[in-house]
Amino acid sequence: xxxSNDSRPTLLVTGxxxxxxxxxxxxxRTDYRIVAVDFRxxxxxxxxxxxxxxxxxxxxxxxxxxxxxxxxxxxxxxxxSSQGTRLSRxxxxxxxTDRLLSLSDRYGVKRVIVLSTYHVYGANAFNPAxxxxxxPLKSAGLSMDLVDSVELENLATIYLWRNPELNITIxxxxxxxxxxxxxxxxxxxxxxxxxxxxxxxxxxxxxxxEDMARAIETAYRQPHTGIFNVAPQDWVDYRDxxxxxxxxxxxxxxxPPVLPRTLLRAFNMRRFPPYLMDFxxxxxxxxGRQFSKRFQFEPERRLExxxxxxxxxxxxx
Amino acid sequence: MKLRQxxxxxxxxxxxxxxxxxxxxxTGSLGHDPWGFQEDAAKIGMTLVRPVHDHWFRVDxxxxxRVPDEGPVLLVANHSGQLPLDGLMIGYTLANRAxxxxxxxxxxxxFFPTVPWLGNLLNQVGAVLGDxxxxxxxxxxxxxxxxxxxxxxxxxxxxxxxxxxxxxxxGFMRLAMEHNAxxxxxxxxxxxxxxxxxxxxxxxxxxxxxxxxPVAAPVVLPSRVLLRFGExxxxxxxTEMTEETMxxxxxxxxxxxxxxxxxxxxxxxxxx
Numbered sequence: 001x002x003x004s005n006d007s008r009p010t011l012l013v014t015g016x017x018x019x020x021x022x023x024x025x026x027x028x029r030t031d032y033r034i035v036a037v038d039f040r041x042x043x044x045x046x047x048x049x050x051x052x053x054x055x056x057x058x059x060x061x062x063x064x065x066x067x068x069x070x071x072x073x074x075x076x077x078x079x080x081s082s083q084g085t086r087l088s089r090x091x092x093x094x095x096x097t098d099r100l101l102s103l104s105d106r107y108g109v110k111r112v113i114v115l116s117t118y119h120v121y122g123a124n125a126f127n128p129a130x131x132x133x134x135x136p137l138k139s140a141g142l143s144m145d146l147v148d149s150v151e152l153e154n155l156a157t158i159y160l161w162r163n164p165e166l167n168i169t170i171x172x173x174x175x176x177x178x179x180x181x182x183x184x185x186x187x188x189x190x191x192x193x194x195x196x197x198x199x200x201x202x203x204x205x206x207x208x209x210e211d212m213a214r215a216i217e218t219a220y221r222q223p224h225t226g227i228f229n230v231a232p233q234d235w236v237d238y239r240d241x242x243x244x245x246x247x248x249x250x251x252x253x254x255x256p257p258v259l260p261r262t263l264l265r266a267f268n269m270r271r272f273p274p275y276l277m278d279f280x281x282x283x284x285x286x287x288g289r290q291f292s293k294r295f296q297f298e299p300e301r302r303l304e305x306x307x308x309x310x311x312x313x314x315x316x317x
Numbered sequence: 318m319k320l321r322q323x324x325x326x327x328x329x330x331x332x333x334x335x336x337x338x339x340x341x342x343x344t345g346s347l348g349h350d351p352w353g354f355q356e357d358a359a360k361i362g363m364t365l366v367r368p369v370h371d372h373w374f375r376v377d378x379x380x381x382x383r384v385p386d387e388g389p390v391l392l393v394a395n396h397s398g399q400l401p402l403d404g405l406m407i408g409y410t411l412a413n414r415a416x417x418x419x420x421x422x423x424x425x426x427x428f429f430p431t432v433p434w435l436g437n438l439l440n441q442v443g444a445v446l447g448d449x450x451x452x453x454x455x456x457x458x459x460x461x462x463x464x465x466x467x468x469x470x471x472x473x474x475x476x477x478x479x480x481x482x483x484x485x486x487x488g489f490m491r492l493a494m495e496h497n498a499x500x501x502x503x504x505x506x507x508x509x510x511x512x513x514x515x516x517x518x519x520x521x522x523x524x525x526x527x528x529x530x531p532v533a534a535p536v537v538l539p540s541r542v543l544l545r546f547g548e549x550x551x552x553x554x555x556t557e558m559t560e561e562t563m564x565x566x567x568x569x570x571x572x573x574x575x576x577x578x579x580x581x582x583x584x585x586x587x588x589x
Contacts, residue, residue, distance in 0.1 A: 125427075125430040125431045125436075125446075126427055126430070126446065126448065127446075128446065128448045128450035128451040128454065129351040129352045129353075129445075129451060129454065130351050130454050197433075198433060199432075199433020199434040199436075199437070200433060200436070200437060201437050203349065203351065203352070203353050203440075233345065234345035234346050234347075235345045235349045235350065235351050236345065236347045236349050237349060237353065237355075237437075240347060240349075243319065244347070254433050255433055282430065283353065285351045285352075302346050303345070303346050303347055304346060304347075
């Protein structure tokens with residue numbers, strides 16, 4: 001790839017190993033010169049995309065900023081709450097993001113998109129529906145395992161206000177699902193049998209990874225800064241979602257609360273971690289209307305399309 | 318979902334199916350709304366409530382046509398009878414209204430969402446966690462919401478205090494003003510006699526984490542229920558409003574409900 005003759009703006013995309021990042025890159029590669037990084041692996045994304053395996057904490061990461069003089073950063077890379085230890089997640093997600101944002105500031109980056117998650121609101125029996133962006137982030141108080149998600153957001157928010165020249169936009173999407181997505185909920189929808197908390201079936205929202213990639217692209221291309229929920233105006237309860245995907249719900253005893261927690265810890269299921277248990281008991285329904293309005297964005301894929309993909313995936317396997 | 322579809326097919330009569338379809342609800346592509354309401358579950362719920370409404374409590378309602386056909390409405394009623402049967406009867410009455418039926422949303426106590434099966438079931442038929450943010454959002458969506466400003470002070474009171482209105486919270490008045498919602502007062506007569514309570518086992522209630530455990534008959538008695546809907550009331554938003562003025566507005570609604578209860582009691586020929 002030629003570095004000097006390319007006049008397109010340069011864009012750093014983190015988390016390049018993930019399906020979402022690859023879809024975002026696909027959408028932006030024509031207009032931007034993309035540099036993709038991932039801390040897990042070096043990903044081949046074609047001859048026009050420079051790809052690196054890099055640890056944000058190492059000196060080599062700063063070399064990328066010196067070399068490419070990024071115009072923008074799309075930060076999608078993070079260790080998900082179902083992966084690694086609390087400490088490794090904290091180091092990668094919080095300290096790694098701090099370094100990324102501090103380098104972005106030092107090297108004159110003009111636009112930053114940070115991907116957060118709706119998990120920051122926390123699953124609580126007393127949550128109202130249609131939570132907007134000003135709602136408190138209760139997750140850290142409910143589970144230590146989600147502290148890194150909240151800290152990442154808080155950090156990004158500090159930079160958002162302290163360094164306005166970075167033009168930071170933080171996106172809090174609902175469940176991202178679809179082809180190649182490897183998070184907890186996508187694994188559950190793709191499985192033949194999925195645990196449910198007996199007597200509970202919370203309302204959920206799903207956004208297709210292609211729609212989410214388009215949301216990120218739309219956000220990057222427009223100058224609005226701030227914090228935005230990203231979710232369709234469509235809702236379904238967890239059991240109905242599983243059944244629509246052709247998945248059989250397997251009830252886990254839900255009372256007293258200590259029982260399911262003990263059972264899940266004992267089985268140590270990666271696709272149904274105990275600290276996400278409450279997200280399968282209580283709804284966390286977010287209001288994505290502010291993002292839709294500000295960025296003129298509407299998801300295109302309906303729930304039926306999303307669930308059909310998982311049904312067909314099972315049929316093919 | 319499969320059980321719901323089976324029940325809908327087997328027990329829901331065509332009339333109820335059509336009646337629920339007539340009520341315009343903002344639902345997603347699979348028939349759910351953000352609070353968990355599900356159209357098919359509402360049809361099954363209405364089918365099951367109908368014999369209770371028509372034959373067990375033989376509900377006699379008057380004035381339900383006063384509830385506006387659309388737009389945000391707060392149905393403010395007295396609360397009684399240990400179980401939220403009053404909300405259920407008000408809800409069914411409006412949903413069964415011949416002209417422009419509405420399925421109002423009932424605000425439920427905060428412990429219900431923690432109860433397995435029941436919490437979900439209540440959400441599916443339209444009940445919503447009693448949180449001011451939820452109520453505000455529903456009024457923004459143009460919903461009709463049933464409010465019991467007495468809260469558990471009303472529903473958990475002993476039989477000797479029947480038809481004595483307890484203190485009204487003022488939250489509903491703020492919401493009505495902020496969202497320009499019409500307030501329709503409702504007097505409920507008869508629910509006090511459905512489950513007369515003679516005491517409250519407080520230690521057991523604390524241990525179970527529920528508001529009260531009444532010493533009451535273990536059955537719901539078939540008393541006649543009278544619902545009296547009052548004239549719609551409008552309260553203009555006023556950012557400068559003092560607590561005293563707010564209290565006066567709340568008292569106006571409370572006094573109207575008291576009059577509607579008296580009207581119902583005078584019209585009631587027998588309890589059962």
